[in-house]
Amino acid sequence: MSEAYCPALLVSAPASGQGKTLLTAALARRHRDLGRTVRVFKCGPDFLDPMILERACGAPVPNLDLFMGGEAHCRALLHEAAREADLILVEGVMGLFDGDPSAADLAARLGLPVMATIDGSAMAQSFGALVHGLATYRSDIRLAAVIGNRVGSERHAAMLRDSLKGDVRWLGTMPRDAEIDLPERHLGIVQAGEIADLDARIRRAAQLLPADADWLPEPVALAHPEAPSPPASLHGTRIAIARDVAFAFLYPANVALLRRMGAELRFFSPLCDSRLPDCDALWLPGGYPELHIAQLSENRTMLESIRDHHATGKVILAECGGMIYCADSLNDGCGTSGDMLGILPGHVVMQRRLAALGLQKMAMPEGTLRGHTFHYSRFDTSLTADRIATNPNGGAGERLYYRGSLTASYVHFYFPSNAGTIAGIFGTRVSG
CATH class of the missing domain: 3.40.50.880 (Class I glutamine amidotransferase (GATase) domain)
Structure with a gap:
């Protein structure tokens, strides 16, 4: 068994459509611009979101799925990333507790703290209730931080902030901005290579992040049992x-x-x-x-x-x-x-x-x-x-x-x- 230590966050939300992919991409680009090595993963089976995230972090974005790959495989991927990264980000899938296995299952099994992004565009004090529910629904995960997304004004942001209870860290808000929205089609987000101004959208989103988004959580111990490499059974094929x-x-x-x-x-x-x-x-x-x-x-x-x-x-x-x-x-x-x-x-x-x-x-x-x-x-x-x-x-x-x-x-x-x-x-x- 070997261990590596690295700050890590699983970026999740109470539902799909809250802006997880764009926020994760913005965070990756923001920390990269600060000179940090960022490695990004996607929870669950997905091809399109990793394309966007790869453009943001500058490295391939592997998938972490407890059913498809298993826990040991997920641990090995995170451990490898932790050996070279200053920050690991894992974009969740659907809502935090949705699916079997869910993003929460992954966070619990691998000890990843969770950061929530919540679309606050049509709510005020109910924002705090949502955060409280995410933080307390399961005792085996830790909701470490929250960002309000698609927020209309400073006054609106203040209402969201003041609605919070407990010790979940408030990182601020992202404004509504049509210039950073990612186009979609029937299978999800349009492929990264088809969005001509994708880099500009990611760059602008990174600039719109609140200052507190520069925060690094405490390093997480990422361990995995040593496993033999697969046999070179396709050598020369x-x-x-x-x-x-x-x-x-x-x-x-x-x-x-x-x-x-x-x-x-x-x-x-x-x-x-x-x-x-x-x-x-x-x-x-x-x-x-x-x-x-x-x-x-x-x-x-x-x-x-x-x-x-x-x-x-x-x-x-x-x-x-x-x-x-x-x-x-x-x-x-x-x-x-x-x-x-x-x-x-x-x-x-x-x-x-x-x-x-x-x-x-x-x-x-x-x-x-x-x-x-x-x-x-x-x-x-x-x-x-x-x-x-x-x-x-x-x-x-x-x-x-x-x-x-x-x-x-x-x-x-x-x-x-x-x-x-x-x-x-x-x-x-x-x-x-």
């Missing part, structure tokens, strides 16, 4: 990974694990490149293929290159948006459709409402993988699923399909949940 604005949902921990296992990673763009790089296996992660139907459909040399890869029995792992790309066609539900790879029989149609959301546990021949699902599309197919996941919270389980060397599912897999399974998937060649 060349894995092509789709990465562009259509396929950007990549957990940093997934990429890091493949590298630690000895794989050679070769990133490419299904949108812009003419063909696959030389590779033994292909990973098509999730993203927004529905926003780029014409460009994907018209890149015929890339389509043929991936079809040839599949036809020769080389491995393909396709997740959510990647699975959609493998289907016969994609319709955005608004009149635009196009042919896709056609290596997974079926057609995908985008829906106006959320089709599936939840944690997933998939038993596969190589072993069980954990992950999550979040999509607005429907896959219409005559295929019978080869595997069906289970949801630990009782929701629906996603289906998984094998088609020759192709493994496809709506599930976004978290590779560190079972390194051996990942080695089995990417290290296996199946006759097409």
Whole structure:
């Protein structure tokens, strides 16, 4: 067992939509501007918020999830960050106590103090009641500080401050400001690379933080048991990974694990490149293929290159948006459709409402993988699923399909949940 010490805060709220992501980004940039090394994490399964946070702190933003990665894995990630950081920030998920596991569960298990941000725009003294509830609802977490968000005036700020009881530290308020709001679409915040003035928004948000936001909490002891490194069982395996604005949902921990296992990673763009790089296996992660139907459909040399890869029995792992790309066609539900790879029989149609959301546990021949699902599309197919996941919270389980060397599912897999399974998937060649 080894320990590292670093000031740390879990940034949470009483509900979604309170401004956690922007506030966490502003705090990261503010402390970075003060010359501090800041490392940021995201609680739970999420791809979009970490993109924003990475721009703010200047380093990859791993996910911390007790179900997908487990406590020891979360401890190891925090311990590694604490060895080099002056401050660790963890953005929570939904409300502090929402979900199973919740952000509060993470704070309790890992000993992280909590800072709350609360949208005070439509309240006064009730702000204090909310803070009191967050601070006392569970005895195994500590609410250390609070910031009022979207506050209209100094008088309004004073009412919020005066409503507080107990020893929760008041850090001040953030004003309402349209110039710092982050645009959203159906899966959440727009991808960082698509917000042209993102750096300016983050910089302005950092400047609008109250002076007391420069505060550093007491260092937290972050310990984890020493664990052996995963075997280099993918040594020399060349894995092509789709990465562009259509396929950007990549957990940093997934990429890091493949590298630690000895794989050679070769990133490419299904949108812009003419063909696959030389590779033994292909990973098509999730993203927004529905926003780029014409460009994907018209890149015929890339389509043929991936079809040839599949036809020769080389491995393909396709997740959510990647699975959609493998289907016969994609319709955005608004009149635009196009042919896709056609290596997974079926057609995908985008829906106006959320089709599936939840944690997933998939038993596969190589072993069980954990992950999550979040999509607005429907896959219409005559295929019978080869595997069906289970949801630990009782929701629906996603289906998984094998088609020759192709493994496809709506599930976004978290590779560190079972390194051996990942080695089995990417290290296996199946006759097409």
